[in-house]
Amino acid sequence: MPVLLAGHPGLELCNTWAGWDEPPGPHREWLRGYDHLATWAGHASLLDGPTVRRLRTTARREPEAAERSLAATRSFRARLRTLLLDPGDAVAFGAVAAQARRAAAAARLTAGPDGVASWTLAPDNPLDLPLLACARAAADLLCTPARAHVRACPGTDCGWLFLDPRGRRRWCTMAICGNRAKVRAYANRH
Numbered sequence: 001m002p003v004l005l006a007g008h009p010g011l012e013l014c015n016t017w018a019g020w021d022e023p024p025g026p027h028r029e030w031l032r033g034y035d036h037l038a039t040w041a042g043h044a045s046l047l048d049g050p051t052v053r054r055l056r057t058t059a060r061r062e063p064e065a066a067e068r069s070l071a072a073t074r075s076f077r078a079r080l081r082t083l084l085l086d087p088g089d090a091v092a093f094g095a096v097a098a099q100a101r102r103a104a105a106a107a108r109l110t111a112g113p114d115g116v117a118s119w120t121l122a123p124d125n126p127l128d129l130p131l132l133a134c135a136r137a138a139a140d141l142l143c144t145p146a147r148a149h150v151r152a153c154p155g156t157d158c159g160w161l162f163l164d165p166r167g168r169r170r171w172c173t174m175a176i177c178g179n180r181a182k183v184r185a186y187a188n189r190h
């Protein structure tokens with residue numbers, strides 16, 4: 001599973017692909033199947049464990065529907081990343097807003113055992129839960145001032161997004177991309 005380092009759940013989906021500025025290739029993809037998507041959504045705390053297990057079972061029973069939902073999630077991921085880096089992209093905004101609208105329509109106020117209620121998602125197609133959970137988290141981010149602090153890592157084979165509120169962060173991780181750049185600079189000098 002990819003490391004969670006974005007600083008907001010609405011960004012993590014964009015970090016399930018590595019090498020946004022390089023030619024596409026199968027090794028760049030973390031979400032290789034619906035099973036990966038459901039497991040990742042649990043890893044990113046967007047869905048709870050029992051929901052993830054239920055989705056994985058449903059996906060095995062309905063592989064074509066699961067594949068469609070995965071394709072829609074990948075497409076949403078690309079649009080969301082475009083929008084986060086270019087707030088003026090109306091096409092990307094429209095695509096993201098459409099999924100956010102679906103997430104809002106699927107929201108149900110649910111009573112909790114301790115008296116604290118919460119918003120849960122109950123879409124017509126349960127397989128869309130990961131996609132709609134991502135859309136809801138992304139919409140939350142787009143509605144906050146933190147949205148202006150989204151940066152993309154300039155590292156080769158990277159392009160991951162993260163929040164940089166103080167304007168001091170360049171790399172997704174110093175240990176990976178920052179270090180790689182240092183090694184390359186060193187090799188160029190010698």
Ligand SMILES: [Zn+2]
Nearest residue numbers: 153158172177
């Ligand atoms: Zn990076």
